Amino acid sequence: MITVSAFSHVPDIAKGLVRDLRVRWALEEARLPYKVRLLAQGDQDEPEYRALQPFGQVPIFEENGLVLFESGAIVLHIAERSEVLLPTEPTARANAVQWLVAALNSVEPSVWNVFVINNIYPKEEWARLRLPSAIEFMNKKLNALAKRIGNKAFLDGDRFTAGDLMMATVLRFHSDTSKLDPRLVGYLDRCTSRPAFKRALDAQLADFRSAAA
Numbered sequence: 001m002i003t004v005s006a007f008s009h010v011p012d013i014a015k016g017l018v019r020d021l022r023v024r025w026a027l028e029e030a031r032l033p034y035k036v037r038l039l040a041q042g043d044q045d046e047p048e049y050r051a052l053q054p055f056g057q058v059p060i061f062e063e064n065g066l067v068l069f070e071s072g073a074i075v076l077h078i079a080e081r082s083e084v085l086l087p088t089e090p091t092a093r094a095n096a097v098q099w100l101v102a103a104l105n106s107v108e109p110s111v112w113n114v115f116v117i118n119n120i121y122p123k124e125e126w127a128r129l130r131l132p133s134a135i136e137f138m139n140k141k142l143n144a145l146a147k148r149i150g151n152k153a154f155l156d157g158d159r160f161t162a163g164d165l166m167m168a169t170v171l172r173f174h175s176d177t178s179k180l181d182p183r184l185v186g187y188l189d190r191c192t193s194r195p196a197f198k199r200a201l202d203a204q205l206a207d208f209r210s211a212a213a
Ligand SMILES: N[C@@H](CCC(=O)N[C@@H](CS)C(=O)NCC(=O)O)C(=O)O
Pocket: 017, 018, 019, 020, 055, 056, 057, 058, 059, 069, 070, 071, 072
């Protein structure tokens, strides 16, 4: 059985955004059952967990002795088992991987930077000064992405892939996704209206609720 690690408690702003969501979503798309290893406060710093995840973060993926960290590596590993996430045709497959890496490497840092400034350091003077240029930098990436998506349904055309899954989770770090370029709003809606996304989100939120009960 696959096990995914997740936090039992996070600030409200992070609920529905924590990166185990990507892994749960990929597992739901691939129709692979999984269970969750919920980490209480401090568990991520225990030597046993650090041996599995050197940075003390979630998610990790465990199955039959295989342990993986990094959500991108985990989603790719899952995607290799599902044609819904990774096409078999070599060019389409390479393009899907390219978009997954672009989501993590070219888009996520700028969106995440603004998220951190707004939500972790909102009262700091340096954050107030840094915010406008951080937003400007993020918007350059998002505008380029909107232009590339154009009127396509998904990043590579008509079909959803692991690249879209990752890009959608990155866009959801934006503080108000309804204010994104309309092409991105439509794109994000197409991705997140997938039943697998809804199941993954519901499962993450349910784990927070049951941990709080
Ligand atoms: N690059 C890592 C980032 C993982 C990450 O930042 N996880 C956050 C939750 S969304 C975390 O565990 N934060 C706690 C920490 O960094 O100490 C991945 O994609 O798996």
